[in-house]
Amino acid sequence: MKNRLLARQLKVLGLSPDSVPHSIVEWRSFLTRIEKAYEENERNHYLLERSLEISSKEMQCRWDELKQFERQWRSLGECLPDVVIMVDATGRIIFSNRGMNGIQPESLIGQELYACYGADTANGIKIKQCVERAVSESIACSVEIEMLDKSGSRRFFSVRVNPIQRAEQPAQLVFVQTDITETRTIEAAIEARRRAEEADETKSRFLANMSHEIRTPLTAILGFSEILAGHDIPDTQRLNILDIIRRNGHLLLNIINDILDLSKVEAGKLDIELTNMALLRIVSDTKALLGLRAAEKGVKLTITSDSQIPSVIRTDPLRLRQILLNVIGNAIKFTEKGSVDVSIGLIPGANGTTKLAFTVKDTGIGIQKDQVERIFAPFSQADPSTTRKFGGTGLGLSLSKNLAKLLGGDVILQESTSHGSVFLVTIEPGTVEANSAHSWDLTPESFINTSPGINAPNFENLSILLVEDSLDNQIIVSYFLQDTGASVVTANNGREGLAKALAGKFDVVLMDLQMPEMDGYVAVKELRRQGYTRPIVALSAYSMDEDRRRCLDVGFNSHLSKPIDRDLLLQTISRFSRRLPMVHANA
């Protein structure tokens, strides 16, 4: 009996395959069960066949949908400007909508993805790191790379990596590579424009401030000049007025110098020239310049140093002097009585460096807490009313702070009470010779102004050519020179000056730069070309370092900034006339 069901049914009915049923009832019952079993079997068979048929139809539908989906996806890929790539779990490309990095789409299939970027190149490594992160954290990641195109120009790309999770299988990856070069260019243009607008605004604000600062002393100068032009003014009062005019003239000059420096600092164009120099020299200069001012006010100025400071430092002496004059000068300015004490020492800076520190302590009016933040901002003093009382541009501290930063340090307000303030000036001492430590005894007497003031020297036998288009300046300079006995010939422009210089025998030529017909540069070049060897000194309202350098380059022997300082003018002439004849080193 092979059929298990039939065997069971015979057993249920108590029949044996080998025996004939005893009764018709048993036989009928047996047939009924057999028939039922067949029916069930047929029904199950029907169900199976039907399931197979419907299921196949459904599978076909899904296959069609899948095909359609694939067509849509491919069409989408073709429309996209981006490169879309799919990579299997082993890192090989299984789909690409277009070529990439100069490789045709059909050649991309089967290729190692990293190889398309250069496996060991910076790009390849970046992509690899991005993929590793995307896979380990199951998140979309992106990275930016740059490549050269066929013409060799740089292009920027953003590469996004998105893992596709699959049930019980390692993730596949989708790569989308977008050319973002244009975007970068536009972003750069936007940023440039923003900066230009910002610079423009800064410039406008600067001009407005400058205009205001300049007008204030100018008002005094013009106003008092007007008064002076009147007739019945007693001599004593006349002298007072002249003093006011001169003071305001100097203030104006200071303002202009400070403004120029500050604008250069802000534009990042202030050059720092580091040289080795004796610290003592700067200290003594400062003391000499400020000592008198302090003495005039009855304020005691002392400068002390600790034993460890180097004797020689490497810094920009011009700028350091400027800072010290400013900060110490301020201290003197705001101290009515008492003292200004400056102590010099070394303090630890960041990262184990050492800074040279000048601590300036005064017994002045102090600075209110709410004004502390403003004192280092340009064009502002602690209190606008102080300008009226104490004068000044409000640029000094701002400029000093900026300059100190350029010298590797800073200017900070360390402490301020109603009994006085403490400013700390720090700079980088630079590399200096070892074991140079010592201290000085800086008594006030040893630093009395030693700068050589020239009180009306005798230039009787000197002949000077003054080339200057401004009649006023001709008059002033001529006056300064004739007062010393020198003979002065004037010329109104470069051309005239050139002719007169070649024709006459002058000890010194003073030449303006900006002139009609022929400017000073051209004239000097021409003079030097024709073999003129006498000293020529530039007189110019251009006072920047680069102007000075340009003058020397074209053949001037020296450069004096306008407004012309009488003493400096006479010193310079004295220097060049004594060395006559002067051979210029210009090749």
Add this chain to the structure above:
Amino acid sequence: MITKTVQYKPASGWLVNLDELSDMDSSDTVILVFGAPSFKAEAEVFLDLKRRFPKSIAFGCSTSGEIFSSHMSDDSLSLAIMKFKTTKIRSACVKIENMMQSFEVGSQIINELDKEDLRAVFVLSDGLLVNGSELLRGMNEVGHEKIITGGMAGDGLRFKETWVLKDGIPANGYVAALAFYGDDIRVGHGSMGGWNRFGPERVITKSKGNVVYEVDGRPALQLYKEYLGDRAAGLPATALLFPMQIFSQERSNDKLVRSVLAVDESNQSMTFAGDVPEGSHAQLMLANLNNLVEGASDAARKITDLPGSHSPSLTIAVSCFGRRLVLGERLDEELEAALDQLPADTKMVGFYSYGEFSPAGFTKKCELHNQTMTLTVISEVATG
């Protein structure tokens, strides 16, 4: 533990003289009764049992086929009388008005049981008014360390009315729990299906609780009708030929089988014997008769805590009525296959149900199953 199994058929009466079993009556005796739905109208039989076993706890429900040993009948009572030696027995019964109360009733019935020394709970619930998934969720919420097994009462293939014994009398709309206490009770369990998945994987696009409206955006009933062809006329019963396997995409281990309880032509929806969450994935299943029989055998092989062959035990078989529908003439085979795997003197009663309760998966929490053979083996270790 002493166990006797007894069968009653209207035509032939009790197959054993009940008078001889009167000494089985005690406060720790359970009279387990699985009966044809029609017995609801014949209270006299139950009153007779109450008179004979006044101290015992009567516990049972209506069926879609009564299992007695390796045979199945449609018009009988299948009884097991268990008298425990040391194990204490308690029962609880809670009324349920509608499916929405399923979760609450589940929690309530466990809470009504004394928790101390509680080892296992066997639950029988109304087969039509209860959402089995929610009922078990409610039970797990308050008693998840206990072994919970059982099933949902059946009504043949009619889906009209089921009953559960309340105070020994059949009653509609109840959930009943039988609780076993003490260190000596052993309750083992095993559950297996044996169906094969086929056809495409589908997504349940619209469903609410255990009612499925759309599969892959198509009306659920339309899908079934297509597969059933001529046999769609036999809905909802014939829908049992295609149970559905439900799984979430992420946790492919957590698979449950759901069979159809009812269909609604008006909105083309289908009601399943357990929740089918919207967004879950599904695949139709089809029976391979040999696999079903093998499944029953596997269920027995997988039973945990199986007593030694010489200790007396009772096996309660709860098999899905969907299996009965498919197995047809070969039904007894699955009962034989299960019994073959159990110790030689094992006594077995049980029923074809509208849903099986058994711990499943890694959580070991009791879950609602469909289309399985679920076996519960009760024994008591001999103590001096």
